[in-house]
Amino acid sequence: MRVDGVVYASEALMRGLRDDPALEQVANVACLPGILGASLAMPDIHWGYGFPIGGVAAMDAEEGVISPGGVGYDINCGVRLLRTGLSRAEVQPRMAEIVGALYAAIPTGVGEGRRDLRLGAKELRRVLARGAAWAVGEGLGENRDLDFIEEGGTLEGADAGSISDRALERGSRQLGTLGSGNHFCEVQYVSEIYDEAAARALGLELAAVTVTLHSGSRGLGHQVCTEHLREILRAAERYGIDLPDRQLCCAPLRSPEGRAYLGAMSAAANFAFANRQVMTHAVRQSFERALEVGPRDAAIEVVYDVCHNIAKFERFSDGKREFLACVHRKGATRAYPPGHPQTPAPYREVGQPVLIPGDMGRYSYVLVGTERAYRETFGSTCHGAGRRLSRRAAKRASRGRDLLEEMRRHGVEVRAAGMATVAEEMPEAYKDVALVVDCVEAAGISRKVAQLRPLGVIKG
Amino acid sequence: MVYRQLEHTADLALEVVAPDLDRLFAEALVGMCDCVTETATLSSRVRRRLEAAAEDRERLLVEWLGEALYLFETEGLLFRSATASVSEGALGWRVSGEAEGEAFAPRRHPWKVAIKGVTYHRLEVAPCPQGWRARVVFDI
Numbered sequence: 001m002r003v004d005g006v007v008y009a010s011e012a013l014m015r016g017l018r019d020d021p022a023l024e025q026v027a028n029v030a031c032l033p034g035i036l037g038a039s040l041a042m043p044d045i046h047w048g049y050g051f052p053i054g055g056v057a058a059m060d061a062e063e064g065v066i067s068p069g070g071v072g073y074d075i076n077c078g079v080r081l082l083r084t085g086l087s088r089a090e091v092q093p094r095m096a097e098i099v100g101a102l103y104a105a106i107p108t109g110v111g112e113g114r115r116d117l118r119l120g121a122k123e124l125r126r127v128l129a130r131g132a133a134w135a136v137g138e139g140l141g142e143n144r145d146l147d148f149i150e151e152g153g154t155l156e157g158a159d160a161g162s163i164s165d166r167a168l169e170r171g172s173r174q175l176g177t178l179g180s181g182n183h184f185c186e187v188q189y190v191s192e193i194y195d196e197a198a199a200r201a202l203g204l205e206l207a208a209v210t211v212t213l214h215s216g217s218r219g220l221g222h223q224v225c226t227e228h229l230r231e232i233l234r235a236a237e238r239y240g241i242d243l244p245d246r247q248l249c250c251a252p253l254r255s256p257e258g259r260a261y262l263g264a265m266s267a268a269a270n271f272a273f274a275n276r277q278v279m280t281h282a283v284r285q286s287f288e289r290a291l292e293v294g295p296r297d298a299a300i301e302v303v304y305d306v307c308h309n310i311a312k313f314e315r316f317s318d319g320k321r322e323f324l325a326c327v328h329r330k331g332a333t334r335a336y337p338p339g340h341p342q343t344p345a346p347y348r349e350v351g352q353p354v355l356i357p358g359d360m361g362r363y364s365y366v367l368v369g370t371e372r373a374y375r376e377t378f379g380s381t382c383h384g385a386g387r388r389l390s391r392r393a394a395k396r397a398s399r400g401r402d403l404l405e406e407m408r409r410h411g412v413e414v415r416a417a418g419m420a421t422v423a424e425e426m427p428e429a430y431k432d433v434a435l436v437v438d439c440v441e442a443a444g445i446s447r448k449v450a451q452l453r454p455l456g457v458i459k460g
Numbered sequence: 461m462v463y464r465q466l467e468h469t470a471d472l473a474l475e476v477v478a479p480d481l482d483r484l485f486a487e488a489l490v491g492m493c494d495c496v497t498e499t500a501t502l503s504s505r506v507r508r509r510l511e512a513a514a515e516d517r518e519r520l521l522v523e524w525l526g527e528a529l530y531l532f533e534t535e536g537l538l539f540r541s542a543t544a545s546v547s548e549g550a551l552g553w554r555v556s557g558e559a560e561g562e563a564f565a566p567r568r569h570p571w572k573v574a575i576k577g578v579t580y581h582r583l584e585v586a587p588c589p590q591g592w593r594a595r596v597v598f599d600i
Contacts, residue, residue, distance in 0.1 A: 049471065049581030049597055073577035073599045110496075110564065110574050170533050180574045181600060219533045222576045222599075226526055229580065233519070246580035391472070391573060391600070392465070418571040460574070 001030040006038040008377075010439045013043050020045075025052040028244045032057065033252075034064025036325055042332050042382040043439040044431075048072075050247030053331035054386070058378040061313060061324040065241070065250035066258045068232055068265070070328030072309040073225040075265055076272035077183075077216030078150075079306055079333075079355040079383075081366065082283060083202075085299030086209040086291070088189035092455055094291060095187065095413040099456040101286035102185055102415075106279055109180050109417025109460035113173025117278065121168050127175065128160035131270030132305075135277035145277065147344055149305040150334060153273040155312065159263025160270075163220070164227060171220030171271060176278035180421055180460025183215045185279065186357075188364065188452035198350040198368055198449040202303055210452055211283050211300070212364060214357055216309065217272035224268040228261040253326055262311070262326075269310060276305055303366070304344070304353035306333050308383040316378060327378050335369030335381040335446050343369070354446050356437055358385050360457050361410055361427030365437045366450045373445035381446040385433035391424040398423035413456035421459050463491030472573060472598045473582070479591035481517070485544035485555050488521060488594050489528050492578075493538040493561065495598065497569040502540040504560035510542075511556040517585040520546070520553040521594055525578045528559065532575075536563035573600050 005026040009017060017023060022045050029051055030039035036058045045054035050069030059065055091098065107113060119127065127134045132153025135141050146153050178185060188210045193199045204210070217224075233249040235257035243249055251257040284300045291298070311328040327334075336343050336352035343352040351368030358364045373379050389397065403422050407414045416422045440446040466473035474491050478484040489510075493499050508531060512523035524544070531537040539561035546555045564571075577599040584595040 049579040049599065073579075109566075110571060166530060170530070222533075223530075226577050230519075230523075233580065234515075246583065249580070418566070420571050420573070424573070 004038045007041040009043045022047045022052040034060040044382045044386040044436045046386045051330045055330045056332045056380040057328045058325040067250035068229045069247040073222045074216035075221035076269035076307045077309045080213040080276045081303040081355045082211040084209045088207045091209045095456040097290040099413045099415045101290040103458045105282040105286045107177040125160040127274045128267035131273035132277040135274045140281040145302045148302040155266035155269045158266035160267045167220045167223035174218040186212045186457040187455045191453040192451040194448040201350045204450045217268045221268040224264045331383045332380045333383045335373040337371040337374045358433035359427040359430035364452045367446040381440045385430045388431045389429040394429035395423045412454045416459040476594045481546040484592040486542040489542045499540040502561045505562045513554045515552045518583045522578045
């Protein structure tokens with residue numbers, strides 16, 4: 001190990017982790033050349049492949065490496081939170097219609113593609129270059145939306161031309177689609193406020209309705225990861241980088257292979273930003289249609305959009321000098337402090353919003369970043385709850401149960417492309433996200449602003 | 461059954477055992493499809509040829525399964541049976557074969573899980589007492 005491994009966890013979470021191979025993965029990441037500070041792990045850490053999920057590793061911009069496994073297959077899987085001008089009282093009685101409208105407007109599940117948005121290679125490359133700005137340019141959003149997305153919804157340095165025909169083919173029908181598994185579009189209400197001033201700055205009021213989107217770069221991103229893992233595995237051998245796990249393969253940031261991956265990964269990340277933007281437009285249309293209200297009454301606006309699988313260059317200071325680092329976040333979220341120039345102006349006094357989804361039965365959280373995160377974790381925090389049961393165990397536990405009816409009695413309207421996903425994603429399959437959120441707050445790397453509880457959800 | 465899925469909280473691991481490499485690769489392909497749907501519900505109406513090449517046996521398995529995954533993502537194809545011929549040459553390893561199946565149709569085929577990628581994590585292709593064993597972890 002070149003640096004220490006540092007795990008942010010409570011006593012209770014650590015008890016579950018002691019024998020978990022995830023800790024071995026934290027140690028393996030600490031062996032990567034050019035790693036700065038420490039190999040970090042957030043409280044939602046669990047066993048991934050190569051990097052643990054919940055892992056953060058910052059690399060020296062000159063001497064460090066880039067590792068596709070430190071980003072994951074779902075490049076820029078992330079979360080977007082929308083606020084509305086609607087209240088729980090108005091919306092809850094109409095949840096079945098709203099969920100139905102969302103399900104009709106957002107293709108969900110395996111093999112589902114958009115018939116209305118099938119893009120040729122040339123147009124797709126524009127999406128890959130411009131990200132969310134492409135969608136806004138097509139009338140699928142407002143310019144103002146871009147101010148509330150990490151990196152403005154466009155990663156500069158994206159090399160759209162480098163994306164293979166195979167990746168383009170996989171992505172061509174998938175822009176504006178949710179995917180499956182743990183991806184979702186959820187309608188919520190603000191159930192608790194912990195910081196009045198921060199909630200006011202973020203435009204969140206008690207009982208107001210919000211919508212969360214969780215999705216990424218779909219098949220395009222998966223293909224980019226697959227192709228570059230192959231190349232970088234070869235490159236790691238050529239550069240003599242000794243790997244405890246092949247999935248940790250990496251190449252120097254300054255190498256042709258490293259730069260090629262960065263360019264392609266950034267392009268795939270832009271696809272994901274565009275994806276969430278297109279779905280935002282679909283959410284706006286769905287609400288307006290289902291409730292027969294106009295845009296001014298629905299007042300659906302972007303609170304923020306964060307990546308949780310990404311690697312990008314960010315600036316930090318160690319008190320003596322400013323430096324550039326390539327920060328890998330795999331199942332971790334950026335959490336910039338108050339005053340940071342990249343924190344949107346309306347939030348600059350309170351900090352960058354951090355969106356932490358829980359399972360579909362309990363709650364999600366909105367937090368803000370802190371100065372301590374910026375100093376200690378390269379401006380990073382957790383991303384979610386983490387699974388408690390394997391998918392098969394969850395399916396076994398669901399046998400003989402009417403999960404949709406259980407969720408309905410619990411006050412949550414669920415519409416899903418397949419019951420297998422509902423079983424795998426049922427609330428008891430997940431850890432309690434409150435434990436994770438309380439832990440990052442206790443560690444001082446994020447601050448709770450509000451809790452959101454689900455009213456309805458669509459799943460693949 | 462010559463393949464089995466291993467419990468894993470976040471991903472899915474497949475273990476395959478076969479008397480020889482050819483059958484190992486063939487069963488691994490069907491085993492991967494069986495992670496996505498019940499392959500017994502698939503017909504054999506579509507036949508496809510698949511090929512892959514790589515520096516070693518393990519990477520070859522990743523490439524081979526990656527070809528099948530690509531066909532699923534672009535054409536919805538899943539396979540109930542396959543044959544494979546694995547060989548080593550001066551430039552590395554190659555596999556070619558045929559697979560039979562059909563496009564996924566939600567009304568006919570139960571949906572299990574979406575595979576995002578075939579990882580190199582804990583990847584293994586090795587001799588064992590019954591012949592050959594493979595283990596591969598999928599990102600789901």
